Amino acid sequence: MSSPINHPQTDVVVCGLGHMGGPIAAELTTAGYQVVGIEKGPFWQYTTDWRQDQKDDEWAIAVERKFDHPLYISTFTIRNNMNQFALPVRRYTKNIQYHALGHGVGGVGVHYGGSLGRFSPWSYQPVTMTKAKYGDAGYSTILSNVKGGTPDIEDWPVTYDDMVPYYNSWEKAIGVVGDQQTGQDPFIPNARFPMPPHPPTPYATIFKNAVQSLGYTPFSTVSGLISGGYVNQYGIGRNGCVYCGWCGGLCNYPCEVGAKTSSHVTTIPAAIATGKFDMRLESYVFRIDTDSSGKATGVRYYDSLGNVHVQPAKVVFNGLWGYNLIRAMLLSGIGVPYDPVAHTGSLGRGLTEGYYPATSSASVQLNVGANAYVAGNAAGGGYNIMDLNEVNPNFSHADDLTFMGGVNLGFGTYIGSGPNTFTTHLPSRTNFGSTWKAGLKDEKIPTKITATLSGTGPNLPLLENYADLDPHYTDIYGDPSTRVTLDWDANTYRVSNYLVNKTTKITDILGKMGDPTTIKKNIIPELAQHVDWWGHHMRGGARTGANQATSVFNKWMQCWTSENIFAAGEICDTFGDNLTAGTHVAGAMAYLAADGIKKYLQSPGALV
Amino acid sequence: MVLFLPISRREFIKIGAAGAIGFGVASAIEIPILENSINNDNTKISQLQSQITQSQGFLTLNPTEQVIVEALAEAIIPTDSTGPGAKEAGVVYFIDHMLAGNYGKGGNYFLRGPFVTPQSGSVTVMGAVYPSTTKTPITYSAGTITPRLQAGTSYQYAFNPREFWRRGLTFLENYCTAAKGGKFETLSSATQTTVLQEMFDNSATNTALQTAFEGPNAAEFFNEIHDMVTAGFWSDPLYGGNQGMVGWELLAFNANYWGDDIGLGAVKLMVASTPTRLPPKSLGQLQKEGGGI
Numbered sequence: 001m002s003s004p005i006n007h008p009q010t011d012v013v014v015c016g017l018g019h020m021g022g023p024i025a026a027e028l029t030t031a032g033y034q035v036v037g038i039e040k041g042p043f044w045q046y047t048t049d050w051r052q053d054q055k056d057d058e059w060a061i062a063v064e065r066k067f068d069h070p071l072y073i074s075t076f077t078i079r080n081n082m083n084q085f086a087l088p089v090r091r092y093t094k095n096i097q098y099h100a101l102g103h104g105v106g107g108v109g110v111h112y113g114g115s116l117g118r119f120s121p122w123s124y125q126p127v128t129m130t131k132a133k134y135g136d137a138g139y140s141t142i143l144s145n146v147k148g149g150t151p152d153i154e155d156w157p158v159t160y161d162d163m164v165p166y167y168n169s170w171e172k173a174i175g176v177v178g179d180q181q182t183g184q185d186p187f188i189p190n191a192r193f194p195m196p197p198h199p200p201t202p203y204a205t206i207f208k209n210a211v212q213s214l215g216y217t218p219f220s221t222v223s224g225l226i227s228g229g230y231v232n233q234y235g236i237g238r239n240g241c242v243y244c245g246w247c248g249g250l251c252n253y254p255c256e257v258g259a260k261t262s263s264h265v266t267t268i269p270a271a272i273a274t275g276k277f278d279m280r281l282e283s284y285v286f287r288i289d290t291d292s293s294g295k296a297t298g299v300r301y302y303d304s305l306g307n308v309h310v311q312p313a314k315v316v317f318n319g320l321w322g323y324n325l326i327r328a329m330l331l332s333g334i335g336v337p338y339d340p341v342a343h344t345g346s347l348g349r350g351l352t353e354g355y356y357p358a359t360s361s362a363s364v365q366l367n368v369g370a371n372a373y374v375a376g377n378a379a380g381g382g383y384n385i386m387d388l389n390e391v392n393p394n395f396s397h398a399d400d401l402t403f404m405g406g407v408n409l410g411f412g413t414y415i416g417s418g419p420n421t422f423t424t425h426l427p428s429r430t431n432f433g434s435t436w437k438a439g440l441k442d443e444k445i446p447t448k449i450t451a452t453l454s455g456t457g458p459n460l461p462l463l464e465n466y467a468d469l470d471p472h473y474t475d476i477y478g479d480p481s482t483r484v485t486l487d488w489d490a491n492t493y494r495v496s497n498y499l500v501n502k503t504t505k506i507t508d509i510l511g512k513m514g515d516p517t518t519i520k521k522n523i524i525p526e527l528a529q530h531v532d533w534w535g536h537h538m539r540g541g542a543r544t545g546a547n548q549a550t551s552v553f554n555k556w557m558q559c560w561t562s563e564n565i566f567a568a569g570e571i572c573d574t575f576g577d578n579l580t581a582g583t584h585v586a587g588a589m590a591y592l593a594a595d596g597i598k599k600y601l602q603s604p605g606a607l608v
Numbered sequence: 609m610v611l612f613l614p615i616s617r618r619e620f621i622k623i624g625a626a627g628a629i630g631f632g633v634a635s636a637i638e639i640p641i642l643e644n645s646i647n648n649d650n651t652k653i654s655q656l657q658s659q660i661t662q663s664q665g666f667l668t669l670n671p672t673e674q675v676i677v678e679a680l681a682e683a684i685i686p687t688d689s690t691g692p693g694a695k696e697a698g699v700v701y702f703i704d705h706m707l708a709g710n711y712g713k714g715g716n717y718f719l720r721g722p723f724v725t726p727q728s729g730s731v732t733v734m735g736a737v738y739p740s741t742t743k744t745p746i747t748y749s750a751g752t753i754t755p756r757l758q759a760g761t762s763y764q765y766a767f768n769p770r771e772f773w774r775r776g777l778t779f780l781e782n783y784c785t786a787a788k789g790g791k792f793e794t795l796s797s798a799t800q801t802t803v804l805q806e807m808f809d810n811s812a813t814n815t816a817l818q819t820a821f822e823g824p825n826a827a828e829f830f831n832e833i834h835d836m837v838t839a840g841f842w843s844d845p846l847y848g849g850n851q852g853m854v855g856w857e858l859l860a861f862n863a864n865y866w867g868d869d870i871g872l873g874a875v876k877l878m879v880a881s882t883p884t885r886l887p888p889k890s891l892g893q894l895q896k897e898g899g900g901i
Contacts, residue, residue, distance in 0.1 A: 427834035
């Protein structure tokens with residue numbers, strides 16, 4: 001191999017130009033700093049690469065995943081406990097309804113579903129606020145009831161109030177859609193969104209009216225698919241959603257009009273416009289280099305021809321995707337790796353999975369029809385309630401302290417997306433032949449639709465769940481893959497069972513929505529299956545925290561052991577709420593990290 | 609155990625190979641083939657042959673495979689009183705074309721070793737023993753949930769999807785011949801349904817099935833068949849299936865048409881409480897119109 005190509009030092013090197021890297025690049029360049037951005041994929045342009053007449057192609061997008069990360073470059077392995085052999089994720093499949101990894105500027109943001117929402121004050125201080133409500137004894141009871149492992153729960157090092165200005169910056173940058181008068185919900189103060197809600201579907205309105213009549217407080221689903229033309233604080237303008245329906249439930253589709261909020265249309269163009277942003281595409285970061293004091297000196301990366309480049313920098317921002325963020329630090333010997341036996345160390349610790357496949361649900365038939373093929377996951381004016389959640393100070397489940405958190409109950413679009421991935425079309429013992437086929441006729445334009453409500457709760461950080469380096473599998477360059485050791489706790493089952501089985505609340509809501517004689521409940525037993533594949537929203541593993549022994553980053557997202565390494569992402573969450581998406585939370589975290597980097601560049605040292 | 613290509617129960621044809629390179633002695637090279645009758649059903653092949661045109665034909669499926677895939681596709685999406693099925697949609701061409709290209713090659717797959725079979729018992733990999741960790745099935749009001757063996761079990765094979773299909777089709781024919789008295793395409797519709805359900809069930813006590821399917825197992829192959837047949841029925845016609853958009857017509861899937869020219873449009877469809885059935889529009893149509901956004 002030829003000798004490395006050395007670049008001159010820059011102020012900040014940003015690894016990964018997705019949801020996290022974009023805000024850092026925009027904030028630091030507009031503040032006058034020189035920034036180098038390194039991205040393993042290309043820079044696709046929606047005007048040419050994602051034209052509607054080529055992109056709305058379910059085979060290419062949802063099965064072949066042609067705009068997603070190719071697994072032959074790198075993958076990760078997963079097992080359910082530390083005694084097992086971890087198997088690698090070898091392919092994306094049509095009937096595995098999970099996110100693929102991003103590839104290219106925008107990262108996963110290119111094809112996410114656009115579901116957003118702030119975390120609540122409780123989400124940032126779950127220990128303190130749960131104890132305040134149920135007492136130390138009540139909190140101990142909750143912890144003693146956790147099934148599947150030993151809880152390892154901590155408060156964030158920041159409060160919700162600390163995060164409000166950063167939420168505001170992120171929301172302006174991407175044009176968050178939600179209620180402009182009442183904000184997210186009454187339990188999340190000071191949230192006012194820059195873009196108005198999408199036009200509500202009739203069935204969403206039915207949900208809204210039903211819960212309102214019961215005294216709950218519905219709020220417009222917070223969305224990252226903008227509802228009209230919008231110009232952000234950097235002067236970058238975009239078009240509104242056209243409700244094509246292709247970016248439905250499975251979150252695979254890039255947007256042909258740029259309405260989906262991703263860094264490639266929001267923050268990266270702002271960085272480029274400053275003339276201070278040097279973008280290295282199709283370049284793969286493999287090490288963060290440090291000196292003898294532990295400070296980073298810069299990063300090393302491969303270009304697409306395999307040449308090694310050395311990019312020195314005053315600050316390294318690690319904005320890589322979830323597991324890769326952890327892996328880059330493990331490979332570079334930065335931080336203290338978690339020891340799952342002694343329960344010491346912090347890097348890899350506290351890993352959780354934000355998405356849960358099986359929750360109890362209840363359904364009712366409505367007296368309206370719908371066209372399931374229009375509107376997307378987060379477009380179409382849905383409504384949520386958080387009344388039945390710890391987020392609501394008046395909510396209490398003191399009668400049942402077997403779980404933590406509560407329900408985020410939402411009702412929005414019917415489904416959206418193309419026919420290949422509808423659940424009724426997936427392989428099963430009965431999903432073939434003439435009877436099945438007859439049932440498919442016009443099935444997605446029904447004159448009456450069935451509304452299903454289900455609740456998910458937070459997965460809790462457990463001492464048994466963590467990430468480390470795999471001893472067998474490597475990426476295409478020969479470096480070890482991330483190994484994920486993870487299994488479900490019972491919390492989400494219990495939250496949804498509490499809602500569906502133990503209270504009458506769900507029946508009350510459904511009874512107001514449709515024909516009460518058609519209400520059906522489906523109770524799923526807890527811990528019925530292992531974590532199967534890998535999911536939407538891996539959280540923790542590189543936590544921010546107040547305690548250096550159990551966290552990797554301090555409250556400014558500054559690495560405890562390397563003062564000039566900063567990071568952001570859901571993987572840095574101290575605790576995860578039960579919103580299905582944590583993108584919004586991570587976006588605010590990126591703006592906080594940008595603030596931290598500015599402070600550090602002005603006055604290097606440990607930030608407090 | 610570490611799974612490399614299984615070599616059990618293969619038949620070997622010995623052929624003389626006088627030119628065997630590097631050895632002074634002419635020896636026989638053993639060429640393994642999967643056990644399979646190579647007697648083709650000439651009538652069915654002729655029927656398929658009659659549909660071949662200058663722009664519609666087969667790129668990778670051999671004549672034996674063409675007939676089985678066609679029969680599988682028709683069993684999953686039959687032509688019946690509901691409307692056209694897999695046959696009219698040209699699903700067999702879709703599967704052929706996809707297996708001939710990136711999909712068949714596993715272009716985006718991670719296909720490096722070691723290859724370990726997911727299993728509930730203990731495994732030993734490179735000298736390290738990983739003990740058995742199983743969960744018991746849970747029965748509840750709506751049925752029984754069989755726990756997965758472990759995470760990440762999808763596709764732990766050393767071969768690509770084209771090979772997966774070649775093997776799976778051979779196993780299927782062997783199973784049908786052994787257990788049902790004839791190859792899949794010759795069986796009655798009712799028996800074909802039974803076979804597909806048996807594949808889905810993949811029962812450990814179905815000895816003939818377990819013997820026939822060495823990997824992919826029967827359930828994995830059923831899922832793959834189902835995925836690809838439905839994809840051939842519902843993907844854009846540019847890929848060779850869904851011809852005449854018959855798959856979309858069945859579902860009333862509008863694809864890339866929202867009725868803008870007749871005073872509708874996506875927003876109106878979205879907020880309507882009475883749905884409108886719209887004809888679909890394909891990518892090819894959109895491109896020809898120079899349309900789209």
